[in-house]
Every structure is written in structure tokens, then in C-alpha cells.
Amino acid sequence: MENNQKSLNKRFFSYCLYPDIRFETYQPGENIILLLRAHPFTQVHWMVNSIILALILAGLNFIMPAFFNLSQIFFFNVFCVIFLLSFIFYNFIIWYFNVGIITDKRVIDIDFSSILYKQVVVTRLGEIEDITDKSAGYFESLFDYGNVFIQTAGTQDNIEFTNIPFPSQVVEKINSLLPENHESE
Amino acid sequence: MNLSSLFESQNIIGTFFKIAAVLFALIYLLYTLVINKQVDVMNKTLTDKLDPLVALVSSVQVAAAFVLFIIAVFLV
Numbered sequence: 001m002e003n004n005q006k007s008l009n010k011r012f013f014s015y016c017l018y019p020d021i022r023f024e025t026y027q028p029g030e031n032i033i034l035l036l037r038a039h040p041f042t043q044v045h046w047m048v049n050s051i052i053l054a055l056i057l058a059g060l061n062f063i064m065p066a067f068f069n070l071s072q073i074f075f076f077n078v079f080c081v082i083f084l085l086s087f088i089f090y091n092f093i094i095w096y097f098n099v100g101i102i103t104d105k106r107v108i109d110i111d112f113s114s115i116l117y118k119q120v121v122v123t124r125l126g127e128i129e130d131i132t133d134k135s136a137g138y139f140e141s142l143f144d145y146g147n148v149f150i151q152t153a154g155t156q157d158n159i160e161f162t163n164i165p166f167p168s169q170v171v172e173k174i175n176s177l178l179p180e181n182h183e184s185e
Numbered sequence: 186m187n188l189s190s191l192f193e194s195q196n197i198i199g200t201f202f203k204i205a206a207v208l209f210a211l212i213y214l215l216y217t218l219v220i221n222k223q224v225d226v227m228n229k230t231l232t233d234k235l236d237p238l239v240a241l242v243s244s245v246q247v248a249a250a251f252v253l254f255i256i257a258v259f260l261v
Contacts, residue, residue, distance in 0.1 A: 022232040072202050075253075075261045079209065082249050086213075089242060090220070096239070097227040110230060115223050118230065 005031075012040045015165040023101060023108060025122055034173055036100040038163040039145035046091040053084055090115065100148075100161040102170070104177060107150060109159045126179050127153045133167040150174070203261050210250070210257035217243075217250040 005018035016035040026032075057080045064073050094112060101108040107128070111119040128150055135146025146167040150159040164170060224243040228236045 020234065024230045067198065068202065069199075071260055072199070072206075075206055075256055078256065079206070079213075079253060082246075082253060083213070086217070086220075086246060089246065093224060093227065093239060096235070097231055099231060112223075112227060115220060118226065120230065 011165045013037065014039055021101075023110065024120060025108065027105070030106075031104040032101060033104060033177065034100075034102040034170065036102075036161055036164045036170065037098065038095055039143060039165045041139060041143045041145065042163045043091065043095050046087070050084060050088050053080075053087070057081070057084070100159070100164065102174060102177070107159055107174065109161065121157045121159050123150065123152045123156060123159055125174075125177055127156060128174070128178060129153050131171050131174055133171045135167055148174075203257075206257040206261045207254075210254040214247075214250040214254050217247045221247050 007019055008017040009015070009019075010017075014037040017033070019032060019035040021032060021035060057077070061073070061077065064076065068076070094115070097110065097112045099110050101110070105125060107123045107125065109119075109121040111117075111121075113119070130151040132149045132151075133146060134149070135141065135144070140146050143165075144167075145163055145165045148161040148164060148167050148170050150161075152158055161167075161170065221243045224239060228240060
């Protein structure tokens with residue numbers, strides 16, 4: 001096992017040091033330093049929506065007996081509960097699988113922006129030209145999350161980690177991994 | 186006269202509900218099949234300790250969609 005360092009998880013597994021994971025383009029001998037996901041606070045909106053949907057369903061159950069029979073009401077409730085759970089699961093896997101990975105050799109951005117769209121961007125540390133972190137807003141300052149933008153050389157795709165925890169620490173970590181003769185801001 | 190018109194209206198509501206139930210259940214079943222396939226792709230892209238649980242939940246979702254379709258066809 002290449003990662004001998006002890007794993008440390010912060011902010012509900014959205015900031016994981018030395019995680020025990022593997023990814024699609026993993027190379028044997030590569031040390032995985034950091035795994036990043038969107039800050040949990042940015043996921044509150046769909047959790048609130050789920051609660052509201054559950055309350056609406058509960059309220060509809062007082063009205064439906066006037067229009068539908070028992071089997072219809074039963075089906076409607078079963079369908080709505082399963083739909084609600086699917087909604088929660090969908091949002092969870094979108095958050096869970098949208099990750100940024102920093103190794104001792106590369107930076108990888110895995111994006112599943114919708115369930116059917118997958119993009120994996122890989123950049124070697126030596127090809128990083130510029131790193132910018134941005135954290136603007138009340139909640140961003142309160143919970144310390146923001147965006148890290150990594151500009152790469154030439155025609156390669158740039159990498160952006162959005163709404164990640166501790167963006168300045170992430171920039172610091174990447175800078176510490178850059179080759180000695182390669183400096184960025 | 187009033188009773189028979191009420192009876193007809195209940196039949197219409199019941200018929201529309203049945204059609205809608207079968208249609209939505211079928212669409213949901215197709216959705217869960219796509220999600221299940223994509224979860225497989227996601228698990229291969231990023232392998233973590235939680236992957237078996239995610240795959241299990243996805244499979245349960247497909248099974249639930251299938252049961253829902255059966256309920257829509259035979260019970261509603």
C-alpha cells in the first residue's frame with residue numbers, strides 16, 4: 001500500500017488527507033495527498049428541499065381521501081416516498097463523486113456535473129502555471145470554503161475546484177508539491 | 186341521474202390515475218436503470234470504501250422501481 005500516512009478527514013469527508021482511495025488513472029507508486037469535495041454547507045439546499053417535499057406529501061394526505069380511493073392513495077404515497085429517497089440519493093452521489101485529487105505527481109479533477117456527463121482532467125504538477133484561490137461571501141468566510149483555479153500550460157484544460165473547504169490550505173499544499181524550479185502564486 | 190354522473194366521473198379519475206401511475210412508474214424504472222449504470226461507472230472512476238454501499242443502494246432503488254411498476258399495473 002503506497003499511502004502509509006494516517007488518513008485524516010475533515011468537514012464530513014470533503015477534505016481528506018492521505019485518503020485510502022483509487023481512481024481511474026491511478027499509477028502504482030503514486031501517493032495520494034488530498035481528496036476534495038464540495039463543502040457540506042453547499043449541499044444544504046437540497047436537504048431543505050427534501051424536507052419541504054416530505055411536508056408537502058404529508059399535507060396532501062389530508063386532502064387526497066376526498067378524491068382517490070385507498071389503493072390510489074397507497075400508490076401515490078409509495079411513489080412519492082421512493083421518489084424523495086431517489087432525489088436524496090441522486091444529490092448525494094453527485095456530491096460524493098465530484099472530487100478533486102492531489103497526488104505527489106498530478107492534480108486530477110473528476111466531474112460528474114449531471115449524472116450522464118463525466119469529465120476527468122489530469123494535470124502534472126510541472127505543468128501548473130498559476131494557482132488562484134477565491135473565497136467571497138458571508139457563508140464562504142464563515143465556513144471557510146471557496147474556489148481554487150489551477151491554470152495549466154499550453155492548450156491543456158484548466159482545473160477548477162469549486163466550493164472546497166480550506167482553499168488557501170489547498171493552494172499551500174499544491175505549492176509545496178511543485179517542483180523546486182517551478183513557482184506559482 | 187346525479188349518482189350515475191358521479192360514478193362516471195370516478196371512473197374517469199380512476200382511469201387517468203391508472204394511466205399516469207403506470208407511465209410514471211415506467212419512466213422511474215428507466216431512470217433507476219440509468220442511475221444504476223452510471224453508479225457503476227462512477228465506482229470504477231473513483232474507488233472508495235463506501236462504493237459497495239452506494240452500489241447496494243442503487244440496486245435497491247432499481248428493485249423498488251420494479252415493485253412500484255408491478256403495483257401500478259396490478260393494484261391501482
